[in-house]
Amino acid sequence: MNIVNKLTIRHLRKNKRRTLVTIIGVIISVAMLTAVATIGVSFMDLMKRQTIADEGEWHVVYKDVDIDQVHTIKKDEDTKKVVLSKDLGYALLKGSKNENKPYLFIKEYNQYGFEQFPIELSSGRLPQSENEIVISDEIINNAKVDYRIGDIITLDVGNRIANDPEIHGPMDQTFSLMTNEKGEMNEELKDTSTKEFAIVGTIKRPTWEIPWAPGYTVISYLDEELLGKDDLVNATVVLNKVKTSLFNHATNLAEKNQIGKVDFNNNLLRYYGVIKSEGMRTTLYSLSAIIMVIIIIGSVSLIYNAFAISVAERSRHLGMLSSVGATKKQKQNSVFFEGFVIGLISIPIGIIAGLAGMGITFLFINTIIQGAMGVSEKLKVTLTPGSILVAVLVSIITIFISTFIPAIRASRISAIDAIRQSTDVKLTRKAVKTSKFVRKVFGIEAEIGLKNLKRNKRRYQATVFSLVISIMLFLSVAFFTANLKKSLSLSQEGQSFDIMMEVQKGRDDQLVKSILSMDEVTKSSMMSQQYFVSSWIEKDKTSDAVRKFEGFNDQLVDGKYPYGINLYSLDEKSLKAYAKEVGADYNELQNGLNAIVIDQIKYEDADAGKYVETKAIYTKVGEQIDLFSNDAEHEKEQFINKITVAALTSKLPMGANGGYPGSLDVIVSESTLEKLGFVAEDNRMLYFNSNDPLKTQEKIEEMEEVKHYIWNVYKSRQQEEQMVMIMSVFTYGFIVLITAISIANILNTISTSISLRKREFAMLKSVGMTPKGFNKMINYESIFYGVKALIYGLPLSVVCMLLIYKALANSFSYSFALPWLSIIYVIVAVFLIVGTSMLYSSAKVKKENIIDALKQESI
Template sequence: MKAVTQLSKKNLTQTRSRSILIGISIMLTTALLTIIGLSCNGIMKMNSHNSSVLYGDFHAAFTGISEEKKQEISVRGEIEKTGSMSSVATVELGKASGVLSYYDQNARAMSNLKMTGQSRIPTGENEIMVQKSFFKKLMKKKPKIGDTVTVPYRINGEGTVLRKKFTITGFLPDSEMNDLKQAYGAVVSKEFFEKAVPVEQRSYTLCVKMKKADKVTENGLKESINQLAEKLSIPEKNVSLNTIFIMWDTDPGAETVAAGVFIAAVVILFSIVVIYNIFYVGMIQKVQEYGKLRAIGMTKKQMKQMIFREGMILSGISIPVGLIVGYFGTDLFFTKIAGFSSVNESINEAIANTQLFSIPVLAGAGILSLITVCLSVKRPMQIAAKVSPVEAVRYQENTGKKKQKRKGCRQVKLIGLTRANLSSNRKRTLMTILTMGLSCVMFVTIANLCGNMDPAYEAKKDVKKGDFYLTLDTKLDDKTYPEKNLNRVQEQGLMNASVVEKIKKIDGVTRVETGKWAAVKVRGNEEEGTSVIQILSKKDFNAFVKSGLERGSADYEQLVKESGTVYLWDHFFDENGYHIGDKISMDLLDGERKVPLTLKITGSANAHLEASWAMTEETFKKLRVKGNLTSEIYISCLPEKKTAVEKQLRNLTGGSEFYDLLSYDDAYRTAQLGIGLLRDSLYALLFVIGIIGFMNMANTLITSIVTRKKELGILQALGMTNRQLARMLQMEGLIFTAGTLLISLTFGNAAGYMLFLKCKDTGMIGINDYHFPMAEILVMAGILLMLQILLSAFMSRKLQKDSLVERIRYEE
């Protein structure tokens, strides 16, 4: 046995260049497997240990809960603990808005309410804690702890405007998202809440954490929460599940386990195929050498043992190095892999505190690499063990049991030599293209998702047309200040023809479009209260409503003919007792007048509009409406004039509190913040996959050239020039690249499109219209081509450093 081991070591030292290439391949593959394993484990650990910090320490939130119902819920045996919060009052800050809220101790802990610096929770009636941006809106100066500020507020958004002096006890963290949306939150004391809101008017949001959550599955816990809500007579729309926290706080459900097993199986299978191909290409041409050993008496068993030990020696050196490199690589890039984002400090802190080192994961990666090496050397072992000593000495890659005839050529061209080399062992060529193609298939699949995550689609939900969206910011059913309701504000003519003309005359404005809203009350449905119906042209109806249709019909001509309407919040369609084909009676509010109308419900949609109903312009024209119901204006302008136009629009609208101006650029930035985290993590995965594909291609090309050193030397001795040699090697690489692209584009795009459809069905942010990811694929193709050219050029130069005599005398 010692002789076999010595032969293995001697063979490795004699073929040092090939051994180094195989060792590097094993090391890098192990490192990549380690990075994938540690990163996945780190993300799981981070979410498991920090899920309460990141997503809140509660399983569900029940909204609209009365004081009596709150007491009933708090004593339920299924519930471990509850925390209550309540929106006490609203604050109007010009174009911005704020909410004064009360949190009890449990709610503060369960929702991870953050404070900065020396802040403390308000305890006195006149104390408040809020974001600095909120105070700046009120004080017009930089606030500090201990300052007093007068806050105008309305209890529960209703009643008269009250003013009260508060003392600042601290600050909540500022948020870019809050600044973009101009919406802020403030915390007030229990004393203020109880004095400001009578018991019968109090409405709570209750954070609920269930008992024994870790003993049930994700789906089981969700079902238990919904059943509890049903027992407590809490409407479905008032139940909000903390889905991500539930996922990490329970044993994974069947779907989660299936997804995890699938991803693990793909990674393992891909790794096995890659390493197998690397070993197969590197060792298949050593059979002749092993045949000489068979001829002098080595048995089949010893032959297998010698080849196996070569693999084990290389693994024993390369795998530990790969584990070390993989660990430090994970430690270096984990923040990127996990989706580092300065927008969320809690996520950053959770990532920084995650312990990446894991003995089971490192052991698993090492064992996996060892298994793949064992599988990879199996075929070369069988080839050398099965042939007779005489046949092994004469062994060539393209020999087999079937007798082959060799065809001669009058002229030998470079393309013929290239084709002959690749076809001499079709299996090796096909396996190389297949394994390279698999890595690129994964790239193309994910690129189909990343390339279609469009922040513009999300932004268009807020600013559907043009560069600016000017609308009326009003109430619907304010009984204390009815002049703030939509129908009364419309009487002020804030968007009449003269205003539209002023906007059109602004330098740089290229197009102005208007839209109409009307406040309506559906007779016999008091729960819906006052809602909004939007009057749309055929073009806008098809663009905004028809595209989001869930049931029924949104055919414009049918709607005109039948005086039809489409309900725009499909989730609440059944809950409100509506049915397709029903006729509903409404009162359209034209100022203080009521215009009766009867419409037929033809469909239900999720249209991302601010209205509840949609009707056609033709139907609206039949009504005798006297007022101007224009309530929204879309403004397009020249790109270079955008800043100047926005400034003039704000000057024009600054005279009324009811104007609300939103720019497309602001909406786009808001969408980017949401998409950025997910996209960055996916691109980090693409980076890892790209390294795997590159190492496989590099090893295949380099090994193929090194093992043909003698053959190439003979060709040059017969007259092949250095330039022709370089061109031949480039053509071989191009064939590998072309085959790889063919596989990746065919299977990758098919899998990518299926993934896109699945993500679209689940409502993933930014996913709507499918576009072929041309840019990503061109980048991938360019990188493959560039690497192939560089590798071929490098090996060509390396070969040319040796003299022809040395190359011809070269023995592997």
């Protein structure tokens, strides 16, 4: 080790406080980088495991393949496992007490199917031959059919065919039971064949069985050796390695071997970072790049300030080195060596601290997400060589960037200037000139404060820079968080209820009261919907999406475009609650022809490959909309009446599906509906939420009078809420990290800057500045810092927000909106943090003896 490096280490040991502050700054920065990388990887790992637990582990499925095609798929170099499955068909479940679920749905799997799909055995064993089955517990508990292990059952298995000419071909589990107007079954089984099965076990209801499916799932064994050349099965593939090229590879394999249809498990693949959509992939990469840049900027600002202040303190030391013959390169290398030593100590500790912090955080988070959302998997601290390598490399680059400018500056310090400390302090008239306005309005203390800042621009700029970076970090991440949640809500189905059931007015009133009085029920809505209603909307009031339609101008009649109207009517209780929620006048809705109009829509634009939020109509409160009857019985449209827009909102009432371009959702009272000439339907839909939907459904089904179809969407809705909540934990955790780093950065910079001004403050006191005047000066300095930081920070933050918005625009389309609440928080926080830091630091300086401070040689 050369003499300069030895002196650098000796200096670090001698100035333990400054060295410790610098090391802590780097540790915090590295810990943040590690934590962010760990959060991202761990979050993706959790969602991957949760999706596998809910839907099984598979990547590609080839539909309706024969045995030769199966062998080709197995031989493919990318194939790891092949799950063979077949939907055998439906059979009537004799003795079922559930009128809405009268079938058994028989599905066959080979051995790999039992391993790769979430089939949870309750009792007995899994089937091992084609004449053995396991049945769902729901058959015993819900359908009340007394099947037992060991029973031999004979079933006529066939295809469900609707007695409706508009529905062609066999129906699968996605089609609910077809009924006629009287509620009687309007479908039948065809092409049946008799099969005999032995029940060898029971399983829990499969997670993939949708709530409205008309058949209880039973699973049998698919013996590959018994497949004939004409037998068709589905080949579900687990790949050796998941990579983006799998989409093209699978498609080419299908085309080459005349396989008609290939699908991908996009729900799982997205958590591998493998996305088919070019727009979504661009969005992901763009956001990753922006967030990484934001993190690096925050880290550089924190570490740079630590090193810059360290070099400022060492300027006299570096000058003395120069006076005894140290070259520019040696002085420069001294700073780089300091960075190397601090990095060597800080990076390992920072990585360990980041991982430990995430481990502790995940312990608390797991309690929340498992208790509140029913997530079966836990967040685990997931390490990958890539994430740790990224954290280390970014930390090294950050330290290098942070030391580079101070190193260059150190190499240029001459011996005389360094020993005199004349480079830091500028006393020319022009350098410290202030406006007369400042003194006139704020007083002499404000002028002195401003001159103090101008005397040493580097410290002033370093502090302002820290504040600007902190503002940019917080606002960018807050905007990113809000928009990420918004994007997620656009891509989800957005069901707002747990259970839906059809009830008849009058006949079911007591039943409704009984259901809504249950302790588990938290929110409800009663609604009926009217079809065959339309309107003609003026061209300039139509939505932007409608105007992009091909042939838009061709459909205009007298400058108006045809809109479909979804007319929803709410009962009194539901309307009163909804009106209060959206800020509408309930009495106004009950009197006259007034309505709440949903003026925003969310939909997926398949052609553009993005999710869109846009205006449904451009109208104002008080304007009127013409309604026409669009009933096929009339040869021409019949004018009904005009309705007045009483309120505009983007919030749908519980149960409403939401519109699409060229449609409009209109909410009215039942009395308004009658005034329009419609009769409120006897059959209405009851929607409600419950804190235990499965228990609530059981209670309803136990009621003797209930013979209603109950649609429980809790499972599918729960997955959406899980995603939103986990994403919220991830993003708000990110905000907490960024905020903590920003505050540490500001406190460190300001406290160090104040501590280096001991002689300056002592001099002011020695010429008669009172404690009150000193406090006023500090307060004005805080204001100057805050105002200057906001002048630069807010516009730069808006630029960052626009970049994030543009990145999301590749996959999501909605209007740009500034986060005004976050901006207000930032403005208040900046002055609060700066003021607190200045007062805390100056309070320590006040305790210094004036004589001792004036004798101090280093600034």
